[in-house]
Amino acid sequence: MLRFLLAALFGILIAGPANADRIKDLGAFQGIRTNQLTGYGVVVGLPGTGDDNLEYTVQSMKGVASRFGLQLPPGANPGLKNSAVVMITAELPAFAKPGQKLDITVSALGKAKSLRGGTLILSPMYGADGAIYAMAQGNLAVGGLGADGADGSKVVVNVPSSGRIPEGATVERAVDTGFASTPALTFNLARADFTTAQNVASAINARYGAGIARAVDGVSISVTAPPGSDVRAQLMSGIENLDVTSAEAPAKVIVNARTGTVVINSAVRVSPAAVTHGKLTVRIEENQRVSQPAPFSKGETALEQKSAVQVEEEKRPMFLFQPGPKLADVVNAVNAIGASPADLVAILEALKQAGALKAELIVL
Structure with missing residues (x-):
């Protein structure tokens, strides 16, 4: 019995592809809208x-x-x-x-x-x-x-x-969606991606036969369907629940300059680059001192200005990005020098200008 349960559990774990999404979560059929x-x-x-x-x-x-x-x-x-x-x-x-x-x-x-x-x-x-x-x-x-x-x-x-x-x-009046009479059904992805479109078409063809679906472009997949609302409703229900592997999202770094929020997705890569980051702080203190002459002298009491100027520069070592680090490596390297969100934005912008950041940098 234990061997049977382990086999059943293993079958459930490998039943669907890794990181699989339902087709209904990736988009919607054209015309089915509010x-x-x-x-x-x-x-x-x-x-x-x-x-x-x-x-x-x-x-x-x-x-x-x-x-x-x-x-x-x-x-x-x-x-x-x-x-x-x-x-x-x-x-x-x-x-x-x-x-x-x-x-x-x-x-x-x-x-x-x-x-x-x-x-x-x-x-x-x-x-x-x-x-x-x-x-x-x-x-x-x-x-x-x-x-x-x-x-x-x-x-x-x-x-x-x-x-x-x-x-x-x-x-008082219904809107005709036309899904029962159109020559073909069109499924539109919420995010344009040619790889995902091809994967959706392949999943539909594997389930319902070769040539049923074809990717028109990076968003639309055309599905040949027989006429009739009942037949198409059953077909659309089956298609929506098919599992498909989505393509990895493009490498992006999102920076909100107003709040200091930085979001880096897992596809971001950095080429070999050496980075150092430090701060120069200038502090000026102004104080007043009372000058009191000695007793029985002819001097007058007066105020004297006393200024103190200090320059502090934090010493932070240069760190090296190894070839092709992943997101965790980028985060660990930046955290090692204690960079604030504003410092992180400056480092990312410099890496982008140097050509070492292999991602699209978006500033909100």
């Missing part, structure tokens, strides 16, 4: 924290009233402290069907101080093509709050002029 929706609406029921008498707010209120057959007089200027005009945003997921619910974000467009306690009036949400894809309405959940004092003092916590309505929009 779509952004936007809308314009009015929030009512605010406790005096709405817009001032802005012209577009007045027009919006008149538009809302006209839906119910109420025509306001031309010169009427309704009080707007209890209402606010807002912009509504949401993301329409792929394959969303009419009747499904969407979470929406509501943000004040004018000078409203807070949307807490407000209700969004029924508003259409449009796609990039100008068509209505959802209708939004509901009570806002606002995480921020604000309070004003009579003397002009103000306290604001988070952002009270923006809120969310969970399941506040209803889908």
Whole structure:
């Protein structure tokens, strides 16, 4: 029994390739994407924290009233402290069907101080093509709050002029992804890499037959698939769960000059180079000394300046990078001289200029 368990465990450990990733973690099929929706609406029921008498707010209120057959007089200027005009945003997921619910974000467009306690009036949400894809309405959940004092003092916590309505929009129109009728399926990698694209195509061909997939470029892999949504859904599910070995990322050194953060990936190599790094510190101290003449003399008490100038130079030995060191060698060598993040940036820039750093140096 023990021998059987050890054999089973060994089989599990070697079942997949080393450093293998699922294809679904490397990218997504073309057309299977979210779509952004936007809308314009009015929030009512605010406790005096709405817009001032802005012209577009007045027009919006008149538009809302006209839906119910109420025509306001031309010169009427309704009080707007209890209402606010807002912009509504949401993301329409792929394959969303009419009747499904969407979470929406509501943000004040004018000078409203807070949307807490407000209700969004029924508003259409449009796609990039100008068509209505959802209708939004509901009570806002606002995480921020604000309070004003009579003397002009103000306290604001988070952002009270923006809120969310969970399941506040209803889908009215579905977006055709075209995945059931296109001549071929296209899988796009999140990061362009010709080696990874070839590995993905090879994994698909090994599972479903030679010639099924081909790498079009460094991002796209074209997959020949029979028509029909059910057949393609089954094929896409199988492809997404295939294991594939990703190519090693290009050598990069990322430096954030504002925070001093330095990130070096494992592909970074350094050619043979000798490096020394030291600091020169000049310290000047100014002191005043009182000069007091001896008793019964004709001298006067006076102040004398006393300056002390010191120059200190840290002695740090030169260290040598051996041919082709890895990331751990670079880190150990730099830590051995006690370099700070700013010093490390200077050393890396010098190595890059000398041609010894075999990596792309990116400064944020």
